Amino acid sequence: xxxxxxxxxxxxxxxxxxxxxxxxxxxxxxxxxxxxxxxxxxxxxxxxxxxxxxxxxxxxxxxxxxxxxxxxxxxxxxxxxxxxxxxxxxxxxxxxxxxxxxxxxxxxxxxxxxxxxxxxxxxxxxxxxxxxxxxxxxxxxxxxxxxxxxxxxxxxxxxxxxxxxxxxxxxxxxxxxxxxxxxxxxxxxxxxxxxxxxxxxxxxxxxxxxxxxxxxxxxxxxxxxxxxxxxxxxxxxxxxxxxxxxxxxxxxxxxxxxxxxxxxxxxxxxxxxxxxxxxxxxxxxxxxxxxx
Amino acid sequence: xxxxxxxxxxxxxxxxxxxxxxxxxxxxxxxxxxxxxxxxxxxxxxxxxxxxxxxxxxxxxxxxxxxxxxxxxxxxxxxxxxxxxxxxxxxxxxxxxxxxxxxxxxxxxxxxxxxxxxxxxxxxxxxxxxxxxxxxxxxxxxxxxxxxxxxxxxxxxxxxxxxxxxxxxxxxxxxxxxxxxxxxxxxxxxxxxxxxxxxxxxxxxxxxxxxxxxxxxxxxxxxxxxxxxxxxxxxxxxxxxxxxxxxxxxxxxxxxxxxxxxxxxxxxxxxxxxxxxxxxxxxxxxxxxxxxxxxxxxxxxxxxxxxxxxxxxxxxxxxxxxxxxxxxxxxxxxxxxxxxxxxxxxxxxxxxxxxxxxxxxxxxxxxxxxxxxxxxxxxxxxxxxxxxxxxxxxxxxxxxxxxxxxxxxxxxxxxxxxxxxxxxxxxxxxxxxxxxxxxxxx
Numbered sequence: 112x113x114x115x116x117x118x119x120x121x122x123x124x125x126x127x128x129x130x131x132x133x134x135x136x137x138x139x140x141x142x143x144x145x146x147x148x149x150x151x152x153x154x155x156x157x158x159x160x161x162x163x164x165x166x167x168x169x170x171x172x173x174x175x176x177x178x179x180x181x182x183x184x185x186x187x188x189x190x191x192x193x194x195x196x197x198x199x200x201x202x203x204x205x206x207x208x209x210x211x212x213x214x215x216x217x218x219x220x221x222x223x224x225x226x227x228x229x230x231x232x233x234x235x236x237x238x239x240x241x242x243x244x245x246x247x248x249x250x251x252x253x254x255x256x257x258x259x260x261x262x263x264x265x266x267x268x269x270x271x272x273x274x275x276x277x278x279x280x281x282x283x284x285x286x287x288x289x290x291x292x293x294x295x296x297x298x299x300x301x302x303x304x305x306x307x308x309x310x311x312x313x314x315x316x317x318x319x320x321x322x323x324x325x326x327x328x329x330x331x332x333x334x335x336x337x338x339x340x341x342x343x344x345x346x347x348x349x350x351x352x353x354x355x356x357x358x359x360x361x362x363x364x365x366x367x368x369x370x371x372x373x374x375x376x377x378x379x380x381x382x383x384x385x386x387x388x389x390x391x392x393x394x395x396x397x398x399x400x401x402x403x
Numbered sequence: 404x405x406x407x408x409x410x411x412x413x414x415x416x417x418x419x420x421x422x423x424x425x426x427x428x429x430x431x432x433x434x435x436x437x438x439x440x441x442x443x444x445x446x447x448x449x450x451x452x453x454x455x456x457x458x459x460x461x462x463x464x465x466x467x468x469x470x471x472x473x474x475x476x477x478x479x480x481x482x483x484x485x486x487x488x489x490x491x492x493x494x495x496x497x498x499x500x501x502x503x504x505x506x507x508x509x510x511x512x513x514x515x516x517x518x519x520x521x522x523x524x525x526x527x528x529x530x531x532x533x534x535x536x537x538x539x540x541x542x543x544x545x546x547x548x549x550x551x552x553x554x555x556x557x558x559x560x561x562x563x564x565x566x567x568x569x570x571x572x573x574x575x576x577x578x579x580x581x582x583x584x585x586x587x588x589x590x591x592x593x594x595x596x597x598x599x600x601x602x603x604x605x606x607x608x609x610x611x612x613x614x615x616x617x618x619x620x621x622x623x624x625x626x627x628x629x630x631x632x633x634x635x636x637x638x639x640x641x642x643x644x645x646x647x648x649x650x651x652x653x654x655x656x657x658x659x660x661x662x663x664x665x666x667x668x669x670x671x672x673x674x675x676x677x678x679x680x681x682x683x684x685x686x687x688x689x690x691x692x693x694x695x696x697x698x699x700x701x702x703x704x705x706x707x708x709x710x711x712x713x714x715x716x717x718x719x720x721x722x723x724x725x726x727x728x729x730x731x732x733x734x735x736x737x738x739x740x741x742x743x744x745x746x747x748x749x750x751x752x753x754x755x756x757x758x759x760x761x762x763x764x765x766x767x768x769x770x771x772x773x774x775x776x777x778x779x780x781x782x783x784x785x786x787x788x789x790x791x792x793x794x795x796x797x798x799x800x801x802x803x804x805x806x807x808x809x810x811x812x813x814x815x816x817x818x819x820x821x822x823x824x825x826x827x828x829x830x831x832x833x834x835x836x837x838x839x840x841x842x843x844x845x
Contacts, residue, residue, distance in 0.1 A: 121554045123587040123719045124764040131550075131584040131773055132780075139579065140558050395524035395559040398691040398714050398731040400623050 143393050151385055157378035159337055162344040163273040165374045166329060169347035170321045171264050171294075172366045176354035177317060178301050181310050183358075188313045195317050199230070202320075202328055209331050233319065241312040245303060256300050263297035266290065271326065287326070294322035344374070405506040406496035407469045409438040409457070411445060413673055415697050416497045416522050419552075419588055423494075424455050426771035435488055437481070439463075439470050439502060458484055460502070472501040472538065474810055475817055478509050482821055485513050487833050492778055494518045495542075498525065498535060498563075504542040508811070511545065511792065512818040516781045519543060520550040520586075521560045524694045524715050536563040537799070541807045544795040547781040548582040550774070552695040553716025557585050559694075565798075582784075584777050587720070588695045589770045590704060592762035597706030597754035598681040607638045607747055609740070610683035610707065612671060612698055613690070615646030620689030620712060625651050626733045627689075629659040631740055638744060639664050643671035643679050680705040684747045687740065691731055693717050699726070704761040706754025710743045712736070725757055789815065 119127060119135045180186035272287035298318030302311045332339065348370050356363045404424050408416040424434045440446035440459040449457045460480050462470045484490070493510045495503030498521055507517045519542065526532045543549060543564035551557040560566065566580045602608070609631070613619045625648075628640055642652060642665065649667070656665045671679055680686065686702030688711040693699075696717050703709050709726040711717050718728055727746075729739035746752050787795070796811055797804040 121719060122722075123553060123585070123716070124722055131586055131777070132581055134557075134579050134583070140562075142555075143558070143562075391527045391562060393558065393562075394555050394715055395692070395694075396526045397618060398620075398712065400620055400689075400691060401730075401732040402622070402626050 146388055146390050147392050149388060152382055154378055154382050157381060158374060159340060161374050161378050162340050163329060165344050165370055166347050167268060167271050168369060168373060169351045170325060172351035174318060174321055176351060178314060179358050181305055181314055188309045191313045191317060195320055199320060206328060241308045245308055245311045256304060260297045260301050263293045267294040291323055404434060404436045404494050405503050407439055407500040407502050408497055409436055411441055412468050420496050422767050423771060423774060425453060426767040428454055430771055437484060469499050470501045474505055477505045478817055479821060481506060481509050485515055486827055486830055490515060492516045496520045497522050498539050504538060507542045507546050508814060517546045518548045518777060518781060519546045521556060522552055522694060524556060524559050524692055525563060537803055539563050540565050541799055545787055545792045548777050550584045550586050550777060552588050553719050554585055555716040556694045557583055586770060586773045587765060588697050589765040589767045590700055592704050595677050595701050595704035597758050602684055604748055605637060607744055608641050608683035609638060609685045609687050610641045610680055611687050612643045612676060612679060615644050615648040618691050620691045620731060621648035621651060623689040623731060623733060623736050625655045627736045628665060629655060630737050632661055632664050635744055641666045641683055643668040645670040676701060677705055680707060683707055685710060685743050689736060690714055696720060700761060700765060704758055706757050708743050708747055708752045710739045
């Protein structure tokens, strides 16, 4: 007959009157902690956070729609150039407004004159490189270009920085730099399939705005009221769907489905999946040393 | 005994396997060890004193002396060895030992019973742990008994290996299997005798013997040592060991100008551990995770008062009057060391008494006897049939279950092929054993 459970001690040095396989039910796994740092997600805040991903996907779809329109001569390059310049000016004004209303601490400012100088330099560089870029992939088959472009845009979408807090001003995250490079590279190889120098120039200029400048603006916009985020997401999504609809019904449905899934379905799945979260902590975990 | 971790490597598992084998031989059992080879020439059969036969299987290692899990290539070797040597029980050691896990998989084909000893603690969150835990769970689904070296270790292994079954009283509830045992590590107390001459109380040496790595809490040591040196001018540190954190210790010593107060010994051979320990009065262990902590036991046996972090199985191994436990927090470790210094300075700690107590707590004869009882309980139970093994294996999950079940079935087919290819009758059975009277083992 074994002694009372209360007499058993969780020690190894004392010889106890219990067999080695004795398990005291009242003490076993008492130090087990489940989901220690768990804070449950709610649906609408997640939808709002997913807007960043939706916006990014919408910009990719928007770019593809513009590329197809340029290639099929359904869009005049000059019109796109004016639209790009208008978007750039609107974006810059919005940036200045955000700077005024939501000043960022510790971020070094680039003067307006420098901004103008950099913009002009980029504009002229792209204009000068357009003839070179146009013949960049002349020896490559279109199938290879579409495949390469698809891969690069996938990399761009996967590695993009969707976080609501901006990384340290001095250094962007490596993944987001790779992401931007992938998108620009993809734009360059797609632009090289266009027939006119101006088309190439305008498309790459447009891609720089979408994949280099817009993500920076998007980060800044995440401190603004939620309604602005929602409106921007809706405008971008609607734009890409409206531009794609006349070109391909299949693509339109795919885009619509992708945007709806990312914005509304995925957050729902995450909220539902939380009930299966089972993070186990206990004395066996590597302790975190605390320094004074 | 089957494990990837064995002599000539040095470590806790290696020493445990060796000492347990020797103790079982002394109790009249036949014990052999199966491990992997060590380049350039440690391959084949070797004998080590007093009378332990070791099979070094020619498998290359991938990392930390562990072989790559390959499941089937080990079967021809294992089958031949088990049949030749008339082995009736396999005792596998260490979660990260592929040979051990594979031996458990193959053993049932020859009617050989299986016991597994887990020596380590693993988390559940990182990728390495998730993979390792799934491998362990697969191995332990069909093992006859599991031994853990601490109660915390048992809790960890039960969770990792999913060692639950339907409760006898309430079929809807789960209870822990009755084949999970706690048998601690032990030590040869005579190898850790305290210094014959009592140490002077005017100078107190704190000894640290550890691999100088993050998991051993060297960051805490780096933070605490200068504070102790500043607070107690008569206290010095003796640090033995090597590892990536050595540079941090050197920098700390230089920054605080403590070259004359903190002695860094570098790597210390196991045979020299006792000589280093007896130079001090306090042993400091700042590990961030520890299943058992044999180093703590060795220090206590050598007569040192112990200060250790309250992690893993450490709180279980010594009574409260022999150890001061601290949270893995710089201030708490500092206060625990302060208490220890006061205890030692006031002569409240007796090294010889500590040695005698540890000698009584942990000895290999007792551990071997308790392990023997586990073996007996295994032989008293029915062997799990193939169908039950397959059903148990399928419980691993929707992905791992079918994969491991296929491995189990293919293993059986491979065994049938080997029975035809290399019939038992053609094997060269081992008839003679080491003459124990020559080595005076008894």
